[in-house]
Amino acid sequence: MITRVVAGLLLAAGLSVVPAASTSAGGPTVSVADMQFTPATLKTGLGATVTWSFPDSIAHTTTSTQGFWNSGQKSGGASYQRTFGSAGTYPYHCTIHPEMRGSIRVPVSRSGSTSSGWTLRWATGSGATYDVQVRKGHRTWKALKNDTSATSASFHRVGTWSVRARTQIGSSTSGWSPAVKVRSS
Secondary structure (H helix, E strand, O other): OHHHHHHHHHHHOOOOOOOOOEEEOOEEEEEEEOOEEEOOEEEOOOOEEEEEEEOOOOOEOOEEOOOOOEOOOEOOOEEEEEEEOEOEEEEEEOOOOOOOEEEEEEOOEEEEEOOOEEEEEOEOOOOOEEEEEEEEOOOOOEEEEEEEOOOEEEEOOOEEEEEEEEEEEOOEEOEOOOOEEEEEO
16 A cells, blocks of 8 residues: 555656566566556566466466466465576466556576677577577577577677577467677677
8 A cells, every 4th residue: 555655656746656576585576466467577587487476356367378378367365486497578468357468578698708709598498499599780680590499509709799589389489588689709
């Protein structure tokens, strides 16, 4: 209640309110209450476990639009967890209240340096196939890997590059992950 009062005062003063995801021991938490997912869009790291908490007495679901998961109906303090072990964008909704929509965005991780090159990782485990694309500057996206079961690759191309990936498991395909930049000399 106090949060809503403060948010109302900020909005009345012309300031915007962007709710932050709370973080549980395993990763971020999305609240499923008041007919919305908060935050509605969440960017999290590869391998993070997202927890949806359902404090309302009204039942809701978190259901992948692409068919990756379905929590079933939850309410009254229940929770649901899913680990995001693959890069991509994962829209979801409540099957009971279709106007409730959210999205989990998982970028490719990278390690290395400008001088020695990069290791790009788009998954933490197996059981899926991946498309990975790169582009230099604002040029057209080009395939680095198509329909691969590999979960990572070395990357050393001169210049500044953007990298994105998507995941396919069976007939479910994620959207493209948020692009990350790598630079090599």
